[in-house]
Amino acid sequence: MQLTETHIVPILEKPIRFQEYAVGLFNTIPTKSGIKKAIKKELILIDGVLATTSKYISGREKIELFQSENSSTFERLKLDLEVVFEDDYLAIIYKPAGILVSGNKFVTIANGLAQNLTKSNQSDAVKPQPIHRLDYPTSGLLLIGKTSSSINRLSKLFENKEIKKTYFAITIGVMNTKGIINSPVDEKNAHTEYSVLNSVISERFEFLNLVQLKPKTGRKHQLRKHLFSIENPILGDKEYFLENKILNGKGLFLHAGILEFVHPFTKENISISKELPKKFTKIF
Template sequence: MVPALPSPIRLQEYGVGIFSLIPTKSALKKALKKRYITVNDMTATSATFINGGESIKLTMPKDLDQDNRLVYALEVLFEDEHLALIHKPAGILVSGNSFKTIANALNQNLKPSKLPDATIPQPVHRLDYATTGILLVGKTSSSIRALNKMFADKTVEKTYHTVTIGTMANDSGTISLAIDDKESQSDYKVIESVSSVRFGQLNWVELKPKTGRRHQLRKHLASIGHPILGDKDYGIEGLLLNGKGLYLHAFSLRFIHPFTGETFLLNDKLPKKFKKIFIQDQW
């Protein structure tokens, strides 16, 4: 039974994560298209609105109802009834059509919310496959909507740490390079630099993206001639580092908790490979 809602909302927005077999928005749309979902015993469509008080049911063919749970341990940095923050390792997608995703591993790693609109936990933003760091997750339908709105309204402050190649002329600055014909902006500040036989200089850099375009930080740094160490897509030919992954880490998130009003600033410690460079240059 749907709890009371402040205003009507489309089922294809409200229903993300309600059912374990359709944990994503794209899966929900497919289930609606195949007429697997009913609201008050009436077949639902993408035009169906939810007002509160409805009974939502999923009926799928038995051969699709399989228990194929991903077994994958995650480090939980913080968790309450509404949301969680977890560490995303490198080498795994946040979500998508693949079986091995952070989204598919959340259920086994987080405690079920006891709130009335508890749902399958869902990431509310993305990190690249090769990027490590802090990821925000909603555990209730209202939390997922509120957190998505916060990202859309740009009220979540994200800080990344990275390692760049080459001598940077400025210790800080702003990169404003359009990506896919859309305005994008990233602020950067050099924390420390070390000499490198192979790369000339390596720089420990703090980044604060002001927009959220795909591969924004990687493209922005490459555009000023200082690509991220280990970036095989936007790096400089002859200066690619193999075997150690991408040196890009989502270090912290600052936001106001949408239900408690508390100001959150949570950090995810730097990977060991970052620290090794600035203790002793190994390249």
């Protein structure tokens, strides 16, 4: 057998069953069922002894994962993500434009989290999971849960609108300095507040505006649909656009720049911001 991964367990608050702790620990075994299979095939050693499903760990154990000669090889996702904030309960990462948060594709943010984040020492640690979504072409801050209780509490904060998200976009055309858009999205109430931070004259688009957006609801494509509804679509949007006003090759100019909330465990006021992408600053 060939040694493929080694892990040293940090000191834990209380002992935890190994098969629970190991979920998300190895790059090649992301699921609990996969851990059970590896234990059954005698591919995991804990301090030199074969792991069992009844084994508890408390800290400082050396865990080794082996690959047998006839076991199938797994393709490993190599995805370097910028971690903006992280503790034992949650993390905030930067999602680049042009990548899915989750789904059936191999290259997704969800599939790349375990290799970029430190495994939680909490007894209910799980494979890190995104709490909300950002569209494929949108860049910006994404909130991640690292324990089952954190995922539940953060999800409730979103449901209760206790997490404030601020976006920045570049829009096309003449705009009012600020305003509120209340038009329904997919026959559901939707509310977006906007303010224009800067405007420049454009030969091709007449005017381009740097706009701050504060959605009070979270409908799919809400910001893109709302800005299109007032005839100020987002630059680079190929789904919601005005005739002859499409910009190709630069992507969507929409960025999730600020996340604000009260940490559900430490009660700390979290306010994280991420600077505008270079394609924004080239215009403004």
